[in-house]
Amino acid sequence: MSLLFLLSPAKSLDFESPLNFRQATEPQFLDRAAELVRIASKLSPMQLRELMSISEDLAQLNHARFRAWDKAHDVSLGARPCVLAFDGDVYTGLQAKGLDKRAMNYLEKHLRILSGLYGVLRPFDAMRPYRLEMGTKLKTSYGKNLYDFWGDTVTQSLNQYLNDAKVKMIVNLASEEYFGVVKPKLLEVPVITPVFEDFSAGRFKIVSFFAKKARGTMMRYCAENKIKRAGDLKGFNLDGYAFCETASDANRWVFRRSVVDAKA
Numbered sequence: 001m002s003l004l005f006l007l008s009p010a011k012s013l014d015f016e017s018p019l020n021f022r023q024a025t026e027p028q029f030l031d032r033a034a035e036l037v038r039i040a041s042k043l044s045p046m047q048l049r050e051l052m053s054i055s056e057d058l059a060q061l062n063h064a065r066f067r068a069w070d071k072a073h074d075v076s077l078g079a080r081p082c083v084l085a086f087d088g089d090v091y092t093g094l095q096a097k098g099l100d101k102r103a104m105n106y107l108e109k110h111l112r113i114l115s116g117l118y119g120v121l122r123p124f125d126a127m128r129p130y131r132l133e134m135g136t137k138l139k140t141s142y143g144k145n146l147y148d149f150w151g152d153t154v155t156q157s158l159n160q161y162l163n164d165a166k167v168k169m170i171v172n173l174a175s176e177e178y179f180g181v182v183k184p185k186l187l188e189v190p191v192i193t194p195v196f197e198d199f200s201a202g203r204f205k206i207v208s209f210f211a212k213k214a215r216g217t218m219m220r221y222c223a224e225n226k227i228k229r230a231g232d233l234k235g236f237n238l239d240g241y242a243f244c245e246t247a248s249d250a251n252r253w254v255f256r257r258s259v260v261d262a263k264a
Contacts, residue, residue, distance in 0.1 A: 002166075002167065002168040002169065002228050002229060002230070003110055003167065003168070003169055003170075003171055003222075003227065003228060003229070003230060004110060004111075004112060004158070004161065004162065004165070004167045004169075004170050004171070005110055005111045005112070005170075005171045005172075005173055005219055005222065006111075006112055006113075006114060006170060006171070006172050006173060006174045006178075006179065006182070007090060007094075007111060007112075007113050007114070007173050007174055007215065007216070007219060008090060008113070008114060008173075008174045008175045008177070008178040008215075009082070009086050009088075009113055009114065009115050009116075009121075009178070010086035010087055010088025010089070010090060010091055011088055011131055011133070012086075012087040012088045013085055013086065013087055013129055014080075014084070014085060014086075014087040015078070015080055015085060015129055017097075019075070019080060019084065021081060021084060021097075021104070022075050023081065023124055024073070024074075024075045024079065024080070024081045024124055024125070024126040025122060025124045025125050025126065026073055026125065026126065027073065027118045027119075027121055027122075027125045027126070027127065028119070028120065028122075028125075028157060029118055029119040029120070029153065029157075030071060030073065030118075031071075032118075032119060032149075032150075032153070033117050033118050033119070034071050035140070036117055036132065036138065036140070036146075036149065037066055037069045037117070037130075039138060039139075039140055040066045040132065040138065041063075041066040041067050041069070043063070043066075044063070045059040045060050045063040046059065048062055048063055048066075051136060051137065051138065052131070052133070052136060054131075058131070062130070062131045065128075065129050065130055065131070066130070068128075069128050069130065070128065073126035073127070073128065074126070075126060078128070079126035079127060079128050080126065080127060081123065081124045081125065081126060081127075082113055082115075082118075082121045082122075082123065082124075082125050082126070082127040083096045083107060083111075083113070083123035083124070084096055084097060085127055085129075086113070088212070089209055089212035089213045089216070090173075090212050090213065090215050090216040091216055092213055092216060093212070093213040093214060093215065093216025093217035093218075093219070093220065094216035094217070094219050094220050095216075095220055096123075096220075099220070099223060099224070102226075103220075103223040103224050104123070104223075106222070106223040106226060107123040107219070107223050108122060108123050108124055109165070110222070110223075111123050111219065111223075112158065112161070114134065114154065114174050114178040114179070114181055114182070115127075115134075116132040116133050116134040116135075116136060116146050117130050117132040119150055119153055119154050119157070119181075120154050120157055120158065132146070133177065134146055134147070134177050134178045134180065134181055135177045135180075146181070147180060147181055150181050152183060152186065154181050154182055155182050155183045155186045155187060156186075158170070158182065158187065159186070159187065159188050162187070162188055162189055163188070167189055168189055168230075169189050169190055169191070169192060169230050170187065170189055170190070170191045170192070171191075171192055171193075171194065171230070171233065172191050172192065172193040172194075173193075173194060173215040173216075173218060173219060174215075175212075190251070191251065192230060192233075192250075192251055192252070192253055193251060193252050193253070194215070194218060194233065194236075194253045194254075194255060195211075195252055195253065195254045195255070196210065196211040196214035196215070196241060196254075196255050196256075197211075197244075197247075197254060197255070197256045197257075198210050198256070198257060198258075199256070199257070199258045204247070204256050213239075214239065214241060214255070217238050217239055218233070218236050218238075218255075220238075221236050221238050233253065234253070236255060239257070240257040240258070241255040241256065241257045242255060242256060242257065243255055244256045
């Protein structure tokens with residue numbers, strides 16, 4: 001195996017739709033997640049509102065989530081495979097619920113999802129409803145924020161998998177906030193970061209919503225086409241995007257499209 005992809009999680013979650021795919025695994029850092037939940041569950045809704053910069057309703061919801069969170073992550077007890085539970089813009093592009101078994105198996109081997117609560121997740125790892133963004137300044141015994149809490153842990157976990165699976169390159173489809181938990185200088189393989197730009201106001205630029213969805217769409221493209229070599233990523237052409245050689249460099253691969261061609 002030559003490629004490993006990284007994605008961010010999503011704030012929007014789906015724990016209501018029918019779940020036909022019931023295969024689930026246990027997150028690697030479940031004990032560490034429990035540490036964070038113990039700390040967060042002691043905060044009042046008002047404290048969560050200030051910490052996360054969210055509305056009163058969301059603060060109440062996430063206060064209840066932290067109080068209800070349990071280390072039992074069985075699907076039969078309400079947990080869900082994370083790739084089917086996340087429901088934001090990235091996952092609108094990924095459309096995991098519509099992938100066949102072979103494409104889902106590709107995701108399991110080639111995708112890791114970075115998480116403020118769980119550190120890093122395999123697609124089939126079970127999760128419970130939560131909201132804890134990587135940039136949250138939640139104080140723990142490790143430091144002032146989640147980057148301090150996770151330290152080198154996520155990077156070491158990735159390196160272990162890189163060696164075990166003989167990965168040759170990481171494709172970073174995560175946001176800057178989430179990729180910040182990874183220490184590139186400690187990684188044992190190079191990293192390339194696809195960048196998605198749309199033509200707007202007379203120039204090409206990153207449009208947040210489109211870029212997020214495109215990250216998921218690229219992941220779906222790779223799963224459906226069983227992409228194994230980095231060079232084959234340049235063939236990505238869904239939703240009107242095309243690789244732009246002149247705007248790219250060795251580590252930053254730019255894909256562009258005109259807004260009038262956008263199907264997003």
